[in-house]
Amino acid sequence: MARAAPLRFLLLLPPLLAATLGRQTNRTFEIDYEGDQFLKDGKPFRYISGSIHYSRIPRFYWKDRLLKMKMAGLNTIQTYVPWNFHEPLPGLYQFSGDQDLEYFLQLADELGLLVILRPGPYICAEWDMGGLPAWLLEKQSIVLRSSDLDYLKAVHSWLGVLLPKVKPYLYQNGGPIITVQVENEYGSYFTCDYNYLRFLLNLFHHHLGKDVVLFTTDGADEEYLMCGTLQGLYATVDFGTSVNIIEAFQIQRKFESKGPLVNSEFYTGWLDHWGEPHQKVDTQKIVNSLTDMLAHGANVNLYMFIGGTNFAYWNGANMPYAAQPTSYDYDSPLTEAGDLTEKYFALREAIGKFEKLPEGIIPPSTPKFAYGKVAMEKVNTVEDSLDVLCLAGPINSTYPLTFVQVKQYFGFVLYRTTLPKNYNEPVPLSSFLDGVRDRAYVSVNGVPQGILERSKVLVINITGEAGATLDLLVENMGRVNYGRHNNDFKGLISNLTLGSDILTDWSIFPLDMESAVQNNLISNEMVTSDSFTSTLPTFYTGQFFIPSGIPDLPQDTYIQFPNWTKGQVWINGFNLGRYWPGRGPQVTLYVPSHILVTSAPNNITVLELEGSPCNFQKKCYVEMVDKPVLDGPLS
Numbered sequence: 225m226a227r228a229a230p231l232r233f234l235l236l237l238p239p240l241l242a243a244t245l246g247r248q249t250n251r252t253f254e255i256d257y258e259g260d261q262f263l264k265d266g267k268p269f270r271y272i273s274g275s276i277h278y279s280r281i282p283r284f285y286w287k288d289r290l291l292k293m294k295m296a297g298l299n300t301i302q303t304y305v306p307w308n309f310h311e312p313l314p315g316l317y318q319f320s321g322d323q324d325l326e327y328f329l330q331l332a333d334e335l336g337l338l339v340i341l342r343p344g345p346y347i348c349a350e351w352d353m354g355g356l357p358a359w360l361l362e363k364q365s366i367v368l369r370s371s372d373l374d375y376l377k378a379v380h381s382w383l384g385v386l387l388p389k390v391k392p393y394l395y396q397n398g399g400p401i402i403t404v405q406v407e408n409e410y411g412s413y414f415t416c417d418y419n420y421l422r423f424l425l426n427l428f429h430h431h432l433g434k435d436v437v438l439f440t441t442d443g444a445d446e447e448y449l450m451c452g453t454l455q456g457l458y459a460t461v462d463f464g465t466s467v468n469i470i471e472a473f474q475i476q477r478k479f480e481s482k483g484p485l486v487n488s489e490f491y492t493g494w495l496d497h498w499g500e501p502h503q504k505v506d507t508q509k510i511v512n513s514l515t516d517m518l519a520h521g522a523n524v525n526l527y528m529f530i531g532g533t534n535f536a537y538w539n540g541a542n543m544p545y546a547a548q549p550t551s552y553d554y555d556s557p558l559t560e561a562g563d564l565t566e567k568y569f570a571l572r573e574a575i576g577k578f579e580k581l582p583e584g585i586i587p588p589s590t591p592k593f594a595y596g597k598v599a600m601e602k603v604n605t606v607e608d609s610l611d612v613l614c615l616a617g618p619i620n621s622t623y624p625l626t627f628v629q630v631k632q633y634f635g636f637v638l639y640r641t642t643l644p645k646n647y648n649e650p651v652p653l654s655s656f657l658d659g660v661r662d663r664a665y666v667s668v669n670g671v672p673q674g675i676l677e678r679s680k681v682l683v684i685n686i687t688g689e690a691g692a693t694l695d696l697l698v699e700n701m702g703r704v705n706y707g708r709h710n711n712d713f714k715g716l717i718s719n720l721t722l723g724s725d726i727l728t729d730w731s732i733f734p735l736d737m738e739s740a741v742q743n744n745l746i747s748n749e750m751v752t753s754d755s756f757t758s759t760l761p762t763f764y765t766g767q768f769f770i771p772s773g774i775p776d777l778p779q780d781t782y783i784q785f786p787n788w789t790k791g792q793v794w795i796n797g798f799n800l801g802r803y804w805p806g807r808g809p810q811v812t813l814y815v816p817s818h819i820l821v822t823s824a825p826n827n828i829t830v831l832e833l834e835g836s837p838c839n840f841q842k843k844c845y846v847e848m849v850d851k852p853v854l855d856g857p858l859s
């Protein structure tokens with residue numbers, strides 16, 4: 225064993241890293257206050273950067289997307305590090321596969337791109353809870369993003385793992401990282417706790433050394449920068465096309481009278497919410513503002529240059545509660561699927577007026593294939609699959625427990641109790657404190673009764689007999705990522721009443737959909753009747769083959785759900801995210817080709833929560849198309 229160890233060590237060392245570490249390390253990156261600029265190796269340097277979040281793009285496509293960014297004339301990329309993506313449970317760290325941050329940094333370096341790293345710990349980003357792990361809420365009264373001792377303790381452990389990993393990738397250590405952001409738009413948060421910022425400053429210095437350029441960014445408003453900035457952290461601003469750039473940079477100048485001008489987030493597009501129109505930002509306006517900023521000698525990061533996808537359950541939400549959809553296309557220069565757009569070429573041309581564009585070929589948009597309709601079959605309801613979805617069985621509790629209390633952070637939990645008396649006439653089932661987070665699909669003895677929805681539907685009427693089973697399948701639709709409502713508990717977070725009685729004696733089933741889907745455990749051993757017309761949350765499956773005889777398959781595709789309502793979809797066990805054409809505006813979900821296989825049938829699993837066309841059409845199907853629809857109808 226001992227003899228094998230050195231060999232194993234060598235194998236573990238990635239070749240790129242080995243090359244990086246051997247590089248001449250006589251490198252510097254610093255702020256030149258007198259010259260109002262950055263200095264790289266002692267020479268004036270200006271970055272033109274673009275945001276890309278590795279957590280929203282499969283590793284398979286990282287290189288393609290980075291190369292397209294390079295070919296647009298960018299010399300730098302900017303990325304967030306979502307804490308909850310890497311530490312799903314306290315002390316459990318994930319840094320491989322799609323979570324391999326170091327490999328992402330190596331790729332950027334290999335392509336000659338510099339990196340602006342934004343490790344938070346809070347990142348906003350329209351990402352679940354702004355990147356903070358939900359398990360922080362196990363201390364119910366925790367004050368996030370403050371000097372709360374339990375919060376600081378968790379941050380201390382996390383950054384103690386993350387920052388030593390990125391240290392070798394700092395520019396001065398031979399890597400691509402030129403600057404590191406501390407916190408994120410902290411001045412927009414209510415705590416305004418300088419001790420917390422100071423704690424972070426010291427921790428970053430401790431792990432990364434004192435010669436690293438640390439910065440903050442805030443909306444270009446004096447009020448934000450008051451609480452968002454700290455001596456020792458270079459203050460930058462962020463703003464979009466609707467803002468006067470002279471005025472915006474004057475705000476930065478109030479806090480940094482000398483040094484480079486920096487717009488850390490110049491918005492190329494904007495985010496969507498379910499039920500609201502798809503956002504777009506005009507290309508010409510972006511070109512004009514960018515040209516102005518570059519002419520002023522400013523450093524600019526385009527947010528986003530490619531948005532990507534909120535796969536699985538990673539989307540966040542804003543208040544009043546509105547969840548973001550699965551697509552994070554953002555109307556960016558590169559689409560969700562990495563395709564070149566008119567905006568891409570317009571920005572490339574604008575950048576080309578200031579910097580020499582790289583030679584070489586721009587990688588083309590990846591081809592998309594319309595695999596067509598896939599017939600779907602009902603497999604089983606969630607209620608009839610509880611034994612495989614909740615192997616450990618339910619947790620009993622007099623009053624409801626939250627997701628965090630049952631240690632389930634994402635997806636679905638089923639809450640079950642029995643009706644205390646006969647209700648022959650409709651009786652109101654009420655979440656009078658607005659405690660359904662975020663949607664509850666309600667049934668009595670397997671008969672659907674309706675849906676409770678956070679801040680929208682707080683009461684429905686139900687009927688049923690004493691002793692009948694009352695089930696609420698509660699969906700976490702994504703945690704608030706911005707503002708003071710970050711402590712976003714999920715599940716039933718307050719009591720429910722039926723008529724005037726508080727419901728008690730709950731059996732709570734945390735549901736592990738991922739294992740059940742991946743291990744093919746959801747089966748249709750239960751005989752399902754043909755006349756089945758209910759709309760209970762139900763699993764469906766279908767299969768499709770990649771056609772033979774066509775070159776270069778499998779290719780990317782988009783899946784859409786004609787006449788389906790709302791749910792979650794997996795292909796070959798990969799959780800593609802939520803679909804909700806019933807609310808809009810997103811209609812199609814992006815399906816990256818690397819999850820498809822040619823050697824076997826590809827298996828689609830759909831969890832439809834409300835109503836599928838299979839209930840009223842002889843044949844029902846989902847469909848694979850070759851064009852995205854992100855601005856479909858709103859309900």
Ligand SMILES: *[C@@H]1O[C@H](CO)[C@@H](O)[C@H](O)[C@H]1NC(C)=O
Pocket residue numbers: 248250
């Ligand atoms: C390293 O940096 C010093 C100071 O900037 C400079 O004098 C020297 O020439 C550099 N050496 C190399 C090999 O670049």
Ligand SMILES: *[C@@H]1O[C@H](CO)[C@@H](O)[C@H](O)[C@H]1NC(C)=O
Pocket residue numbers: 619620731
């Ligand atoms: C939980 O409650 C159910 C239904 O009331 C009961 O059958 C079960 O035995 C209880 N389990 C435990 C562990 O108490």
Ligand SMILES: *[C@@H]1O[C@H](CO)[C@@H](O)[C@H](O)[C@H]1NC(C)=O
Pocket residue numbers: 650651652683684685
């Ligand atoms: C519930 O039923 C009562 C009468 O039975 C009716 O007045 C009330 O509007 C109903 N409420 C809802 C939310 O449907």
Ligand SMILES: *[C@@H]1O[C@H](CO)[C@@H](O)[C@H](O)[C@H]1NC(C)=O
Pocket residue numbers: 623624717718719726
């Ligand atoms: C539910 O009501 C009981 C009795 O009033 C109370 O003790 C308990 O704290 C409530 N639980 C929640 C989650 O609101």
Ligand SMILES: *[C@@H]1O[C@H](CO)[C@@H](O)[C@H](O)[C@H]1NC(C)=O
Pocket residue numbers: 786787837
């Ligand atoms: C959707 O349902 C309607 C009937 O409700 C039907 O006429 C139509 O063909 C269905 N569309 C698809 C694409 O299945």
Ligand SMILES: *[C@@H]1O[C@H](CO)[C@@H](O)[C@H](O)[C@H]1NC(C)=O
Pocket residue numbers: 796821824825826827
């Ligand atoms: C799809 O499921 C079938 C079993 O129904 C299995 O043979 C096949 O390998 C699965 N396909 C993939 C890609 O896992």
